[in-house]
Amino acid sequence: MSLTGQxxxxxxxxxxxxxxxxxxxxxxFLDQIARCDETVSALLHHDREAALARxxxxxxxxxxxxxxxxxxxxxxILKDNICMRGVPTTCASRMLENFVPPYDAxxxxxxxxxxxxxxxxxNLDEFAMGSSCENSAFGPTRNxxxxxxxxxxxxxxxxxxxxxxxxxxxxxxDTGGSxxxxxxxxxxVGMKPTYGRVSRYGLVAFASSLDQxxxxxxxxxxxxxxxxxxxxxxxxDTTSVDQPVPSxxxxxxxxxxxxxxxxxxxxxxxxxxxxxxxxVHAAIDVYRSLGAExxxxxxxxxxxxxxxxxxxxxxxxSSNLAxxxxxxxxxxxxxxxxxxxxxxxxxxxxxxxxxKRRIMLGTYALSSGYYDAYYLKALKVxxxxxxxxxxxxxxxxxxxxxxxxxxxxxxxxMVDDPLAMYxxxxxxxxxxxxxxxxxxxxxxxxxxxxxxxxxxxxAPFEEERLLRAARMYEAQTDWHGGCPDLEALAGSAGExx
Amino acid sequence: xxxxxxxxxxxxxxxxxxxxxxxxxxxxDSTLLLWSGSVAETLTPEQVRKVARLARLKLTxxxxxxxxxxxxxxxxxxxxxSEVETDDVEPMAHAIEVHNVLRPDQARASxxxxxxxxxxxxxDGRYFLVPQIIExx
Numbered sequence: 001m002s003l004t005g006q007x008x009x010x011x012x013x014x015x016x017x018x019x020x021x022x023x024x025x026x027x028x029f030l031d032q033i034a035r036c037d038e039t040v041s042a043l044l045h046h047d048r049e050a051a052l053a054r055x056x057x058x059x060x061x062x063x064x065x066x067x068x069x070x071x072x073x074x075x076x077i078l079k080d081n082i083c084m085r086g087v088p089t090t091c092a093s094r095m096l097e098n099f100v101p102p103y104d105a106x107x108x109x110x111x112x113x114x115x116x117x118x119x120x121x122x123n124l125d126e127f128a129m130g131s132s133c134e135n136s137a138f139g140p141t142r143n144x145x146x147x148x149x150x151x152x153x154x155x156x157x158x159x160x161x162x163x164x165x166x167x168x169x170x171x172x173x174d175t176g177g178s179x180x181x182x183x184x185x186x187x188x189v190g191m192k193p194t195y196g197r198v199s200r201y202g203l204v205a206f207a208s209s210l211d212q213x214x215x216x217x218x219x220x221x222x223x224x225x226x227x228x229x230x231x232x233x234x235x236x237d238t239t240s241v242d243q244p245v246p247s248x249x250x251x252x253x254x255x256x257x258x259x260x261x262x263x264x265x266x267x268x269x270x271x272x273x274x275x276x277x278x279x280v281h282a283a284i285d286v287y288r289s290l291g292a293e294x295x296x297x298x299x300x301x302x303x304x305x306x307x308x309x310x311x312x313x314x315x316x317x318s319s320n321l322a323x324x325x326x327x328x329x330x331x332x333x334x335x336x337x338x339x340x341x342x343x344x345x346x347x348x349x350x351x352x353x354x355x356k357r358r359i360m361l362g363t364y365a366l367s368s369g370y371y372d373a374y375y376l377k378a379l380k381v382x383x384x385x386x387x388x389x390x391x392x393x394x395x396x397x398x399x400x401x402x403x404x405x406x407x408x409x410x411x412x413x414m415v416d417d418p419l420a421m422y423x424x425x426x427x428x429x430x431x432x433x434x435x436x437x438x439x440x441x442x443x444x445x446x447x448x449x450x451x452x453x454x455x456x457x458x459a460p461f462e463e464e465r466l467l468r469a470a471r472m473y474e475a476q477t478d479w480h481g482g483c484p485d486l487e488a489l490a491g492s493a494g495e496x497x
Numbered sequence: 498x499x500x501x502x503x504x505x506x507x508x509x510x511x512x513x514x515x516x517x518x519x520x521x522x523x524x525x526d527s528t529l530l531l532w533s534g535s536v537a538e539t540l541t542p543e544q545v546r547k548v549a550r551l552a553r554l555k556l557t558x559x560x561x562x563x564x565x566x567x568x569x570x571x572x573x574x575x576x577x578x579s580e581v582e583t584d585d586v587e588p589m590a591h592a593i594e595v596h597n598v599l600r601p602d603q604a605r606a607s608x609x610x611x612x613x614x615x616x617x618x619x620x621d622g623r624y625f626l627v628p629q630i631i632e633x634x
Contacts, residue, residue: 210592241593307576
């Protein structure tokens with residue numbers, strides 16, 4: 001099998017046993033990028049020479065007999081809102097088009113300490129605001145399963161890159177479903193850890209009480225491995241939690257005895273596509289066949305989660321994005337009348353439409369006379385949403401349901417209807433508001449050949465249980481082995497080069 | 498209550514509502530008030546223009562016309578929160594209970610000046626340069 005067709009575990013083994021060098025592995029994936037990315041546009045930028053130099057360094061250290069890290073020689077793609085020293089970090093925004101961070105994010109330090117090889121930077125909705133990757137200032141990413149369709153968002157580039165085998169692993173961020181929804185649309189595994197599990201230091205802030213960094217992979221093992229690499233306490237993020245990080249891979253293949261799976265009746269109501277519903281029910285039957293107890297639980301406030309989110313997230317965003325003032329970094333307008341006009345013109349020129357919409361919503365929700373009615377109210381509803389989850393997890397170990405209401409929609413289908421786009425996140429947003437971990441893994445394909453995602457949720461810091469439950473299902477099915485038609489993706493690009 | 502008007506922008510300290518910065522005031526703005534109990538009404542382009550000013554965003558006329566109904570739609574949707582009984586509910590600002598995190602007050606190395614200034618749109622190598630703020634200075 002070609003190197004790009006291999007799982008993370010297989011690549012590690014090939015490297016460890018000397019069947020492939022880090023340089024050979026990196027070359028294989030960089031070649032895959034060269035073949036497919038003209039069609040997919042998953043990456044905003046990558047530096048082939050720098051990646052190869054890094055891989056050669058890993059090889060040199062192995063030859064010198066040094067002990068290498070757990071991701072030695074494994075290629076990783078990073079969402080372009082995570083700072084890496086000396087490498088552009090654009091957030092898919094004109095505002096940061098020329099921004100080069102002077103420091104590494106915590107997760108970048110972790111990847112480097114693990115001897116991973118970062119080979120590219122993935123597209124996203126501008127500042128991670130969106131569910132389709134269409135809000136990128138540098139053009140949309142296309143779904144490798146059907147280039148007419150969206151890969152989802154905001155981490156659409158990371159998901160599409162893994163689906164198109166441009167890397168076995170990618171890193172994304174999830175504020176309202178931005179890892180799990182694109183993972184579902186692209187047929188890969190994607191996970192949002194518990195809030196605080198992974199340091200946000202160096203992640204460009206969108207909504208600080210909701211943002212969390214997490215892994216993408218071709219299989220559950222890859223996410224477990226990447227998560228144990230990224231997790232851990234970091235004093236530079238005061239919300240980073242000082243709790244030991246279990247080895248998520250150690251017991252991954254051991255099925256959970258007496259697993260109690262919750263299904264939420266509110267997740268199977270109006271708006272859920274029939275094919276998605278059928279695939280998710282079939283997945284729940286797999287758990288039944290494995291001896292799990294399946295019981296219904298209720299999340300009565302879940303129907304308010306999108307409404308609460310679209311107050312809380314834009315409010316935090318309007319504050320976080322106030323830093324883009326054209327003074328310290330980022331875009332500054334060429335002509336302006338005075339200081340205030342410089343702010344307004346610079347921001348007006350460089351922010352895209354969705355970012356402006358959210359800043360406006362947040363500014364409005366926090367403005368005089370509205371704070372109690374909108375923001376405070378949303379924070380109270382947020383607590384009720386969390387309490388629903390607490391009650392549910394007193395009765396079940398995991399909750400299983402659809403990751404998205406539909407399979408991938410067409411690019412352009414919803415650009416004029418922001419509210420319809422927001423409602424796409426209805427199943428994923430609750431986990432961000434409550435701070436709990438969630439994961440999406442492939443559980444089927446529609447008649448049109450588009451992937452369907454199963455979302456699993458667990459109580460805070462129960463990542464190990466979540467991953468083992470996911471692996472139990474994965475071990476019984478072949479959906480994770482599915483791959484889009486890479487030859488067709490390479491076709492048009494191959495002819496032009 | 499009135500100081501909430503600029504909470505979002507003032508928090509980050511970039512756009513403080515000081516006189517030197519001109520038009521921003523801290524009185525409650527009656528032209529923005531359209532909350533009448535539980536039902537949000539439709540926004541007008543004038544109100545949207547006002548919010549844009551608070552947010553320090555220059556919008557084109559076309560953007561303003563497009564944003565006005567879109568923001569109204571979202572506000573009408575989020576109005577469903579008003580049906581939830583929350584009188585005895587504590588607001589939840591963070592997903593995990595957040596405590597004060599303290600560290601020893603020790604001097605540490607910081608970013609070298611040239612690196613801190615490297616991304617600045619305009620600098621003289623020592624400071625960030627901005628347009629003149631105080632008239633006649």
